[in-house]
Amino acid sequence: MELKNKKWTEAEFNKVREEVLTHWPTGKDVDLQEAAQFLKGIPEHKNFAAKLRKAKQEGITLAQPRAGVALVDEHIKLLQHLQNEGEADFLPCTIDSYTRQNRYNECQVGIEESIKTNRSMLNGFPAVNHGVHNCRKVLAAVETPLQARHGTPDSRLLAEIIHAGGWTSNEGGGISYNIPYAKSVSVERSLLDWQYCDRLAGLYEEMGIEINREPFGPLTGTLVPPSMSNAVAIIEGLLAAEQGVKSLTLGYGQCGNLVQDVAAIRSLIELSEEYFKTYGYKVDLTTVFHQWMGGFPADESKAFGVISWGAATAALAGATKVIVKTPHEAVGIPTMEANAQGIKATKQTLNLLKGQRLQMSKELELEIKLIKAETKCILDKVLELGKGDFAIGTVKAFEAGVIDVPFAPSKYNVGKMLPARDNNGAVRYLEFGNIPMTKEIKDFNKQLLEERAKSEGRQVSFQMVVDDIYAVGKGTLVGKPEK
Amino acid sequence: MELKNKKWTEAEFNKVREEVLTHWPTGKDVDLQEAAQFLKGIPEHKNFAAKLRKAKQEGITLAQPRAGVALVDEHIKLLQHLQNEGEADFLPCTIDSYTRQNRYNECQVGIEESIKTNRSMLNGFPAVNHGVHNCRKVLAAVETPLQARHGTPDSRLLAEIIHAGGWTSNEGGGISYNIPYAKSVSVERSLLDWQYCDRLAGLYEEMGIEINREPFGPLTGTLVPPSMSNAVAIIEGLLAAEQGVKSLTLGYGQCGNLVQDVAAIRSLIELSEEYFKTYGYKVDLTTVFHQWMGGFPADESKAFGVISWGAATAALAGATKVIVKTPHEAVGIPTMEANAQGIKATKQTLNLLKGQRLQMSKELELEIKLIKAETKCILDKVLELGKGDFAIGTVKAFEAGVIDVPFAPSKYNVGKMLPARDNNGAVRYLEFGNIPMTKEIKDFNKQLLEERAKSEGRQVSFQMVVDDIYAVGKGTLVGKPEK
């Protein structure tokens, strides 16, 4: 099938679908009509799109953890703890890394070993292996909507199973679940596979069932300049909307400078709504703010400081949802107790800040303008390369380094761009590589980084970037040279 | 001695001093000349005033816990833990409640029982009973400046002992350590006694030794409108400056609305500097921000959320120092481990926010203007009542209810004023009592509270105040009616 940004026909979809459902035996249990009936029976408080819309109307920020283990009953126990003790507003099913690579055989090994050793040998819930029935079992056991969170370049079978299983949201996108999560999956391939996932959501919408889709905003989670992640989010949003997605949650990962973080969320909303309008899509747009995705301090009290500051920023930015970290972040996958602790600190902060927003200032206005201008430079070029088609343009933009994600594992990412923090902790472009920006923007970024270099008595260099990566784990935002 | 806002003469001071030093046997060990020599030998990094000045120059916020136990060695162990594990920038010696009432005999009972039962039976360090020698022992054991923190209407002997003991800061003031801490000490009495403490600090200054003084900003710590606490802070600052105090730290307790909290600190700095200038005092002014002083959630993760948000607000306000709460706050005096945890969460947040300030917005500008206007209304009337003398005016202002502190135990406080939160969580005047404000200000406060009452479908009433008092402990800022 040839990639273009055009809604798939029924024939196109069904042809691919037939094959997709054979990827693993559990695929045969997916029946779209039966699933639609099942989904219609789910109460509104367990529908992701409906709960998000309500939060947006009330102007509040809801909290969602990450969590997933190998076995169904253990997973239910984990989610119930996060719901009852942690007071999570949304529950996740984080999918394990083998499923993300479609290595279902290895999932099976992981499941069996988990039973044998009595501890989860997988870093998430292998939903494909567990199948539709078990996904429904998980939904029945909780009182919040469920979402699959993963990092799967080819999530087609997974999407079929989770939606039929009653999970009303799927995270990911053709860029955001490929470039940061795979080494050798072409952009063309993953865009097509995610058009499938979006079309599936669109089909449900056409049957009167709301399914939320959430492109993964933070990308590599490491010093991604807001304009780069916003450009990717807007492209994924437009591609999803074309396939019929109606409930869209665009995301952004905290960088750490309050003004920049708030500006990132505001410009993401404003610019994406502009594009949706231009292209005639009617979308129920919400936003998700990811608490700090980089290195964490090992000390749990310090981790609470990082978590709470992320929660405060999400509230001040007016994000609809915040994804929560835990005090165990530095050492790996948290216990369910630690996970609940992260949610509780977050919710307390959100409640204290209910209704409070960062007010407009000269600096915030400037930052919103800058992010929008940078994002437009990228998107204009993508559209030019694709001769008016964002899907084709995206493939060419990666080839050309017009879209360039820092620290991405994918060989389809040029990797010439380099980011670093300025003196206030805002993430700027240190090397633009082939990213097309105006001279004015380039000079402004350069000037800010040279100010920092000067104040630290060193040259602008890769060591600055390394220092920034380790900085939060060591307790600061901007990485200073070792004394 | 007759109260007026005038620097005490040497004769006046010495006459009172002779008597003060007889209040408890340890008083006889205080020798001002010997103490001055000792203080001159203290390295700069252990001088409170010097470290504050450096922080102000660098634009950073430093963290200080509260802590104190009955016995010297245990107290040293506690402080060393807060310094080494908690990374506290300043150390406190919180003084026990018997000392605060000058009941040194009961302190002695507490000390003896603490030795017998092997746990602290006092809620602080009884510095007067321990005497100069032991205060110096504590100082020698740590590497940060020390400050006495208490709540003592008559702190004269305590001040003599701690400063001679090498502690270079004393918290308190004639209003702020009387009205919230005593039932039947007249304002005149405590103002005189605190003039003594200020004059003592001034004498050291004249001998070339920097002593920091810190009026206690939060007063009762419960819904105190910023203009009321700022008016008291400015009066105490002016009275201290008259007695020769050069290093002054004015304080404010977090109310919870970001814009109001930042406006409170900014207006406190601007207005007090204006007054110092008018009256010709040369003062090294710094500020202290108290993390939330009201009821805390019992859950420790939630407490971390409250603590971190306080730290973030302090940083965004640009306060020089922040006073830290602990995750044990809801249950009473914390263990040293919990105390260190509170500091670590705070310092992590401060470090992440280093250099970040809340930018000027329309709303912030308005709030600064409002707080200044309200404060001026109070101060103008105080000055009028005192016929130009702030000390005399203060006594009369309390009699008249011109200064009126909510929820204060003192019978010298009229207690007619009632505060409550508006819809955004900012603390407003619900009842002005006899506090003189312009009609415009009164109408504005009233309007904001009626907006809230309307949105909650109830009348403006005392129940609203009760709900606000419990709110943070229950997880929100504004107290909503029970459903």
Next chain:
Amino acid sequence: MKNNIVLGVIGADCHAVGNRILDYAFTEAGFEVINIGVLSSQEDFINAAIETNARAILVSSLYGHGEIDCRGLREKCEEAGLKDILLYAGGNLVVGKQDWESVEKRFKDMGFNRVYAPGTTPQMGIRDLKEDLKIV
């Protein structure tokens, strides 16, 4: 018979906020509250109880010295002729985070009828007091 109760904060403790709220809540609940306020001695409580013929003494302590301050109150009440008066205590009664059951036991051993942990709502105390005084 009127339901007079004496309310106050014992010892060198000056925490006034909770005292105001308890006053408000118990008054709303129909009790006649004699509020002797903060910084009150055992004698202050006993004198007020005798003067007003009170049926209960409600002692608050928020600053951790409650254990020292409350010792002997029951004995002094009996000496003063307040034979069957109810004694309640609540707040942050001891220094530090201690096992609640052992704290409660120590106060009950001292002769208190009811002992309340930090964070108890006024409603709890009102319910108990109505039960103990057999008020429907």
Next chain:
Amino acid sequence: MKNNIVLGVIGADCHAVGNRILDYAFTEAGFEVINIGVLSSQEDFINAAIETNARAILVSSLYGHGEIDCRGLREKCEEAGLKDILLYAGGNLVVGKQDWESVEKRFKDMGFNRVYAPGTTPQMGIRDLKEDLKIV
């Protein structure tokens, strides 16, 4: 003799940031780094080591599956003729917060020469590698 080392992230793990930093740090320290990147199989590591005559294999695992992914690597190295090659492992090697000593022991039992806990700096690995390879 050149000090060639093979660097990579094993299994289905795509954490690329640390890999870039290790590449940078070991190169700066004078090693010839053959970086096979993320999502690398045991075979990828072994093939790269044979091709470049490497003296050490540095395995990263950040996603918790390290225990499954690393099993048998030592045996496969020996089968492939890499008799004395150094095997290092580091990152978040297991799922969840586990006792570090038991984790280290399990990896050493699998034939790893050095095992690193979360949060170890590259400098620590560089120092150890220089020591193990007797580079002054």
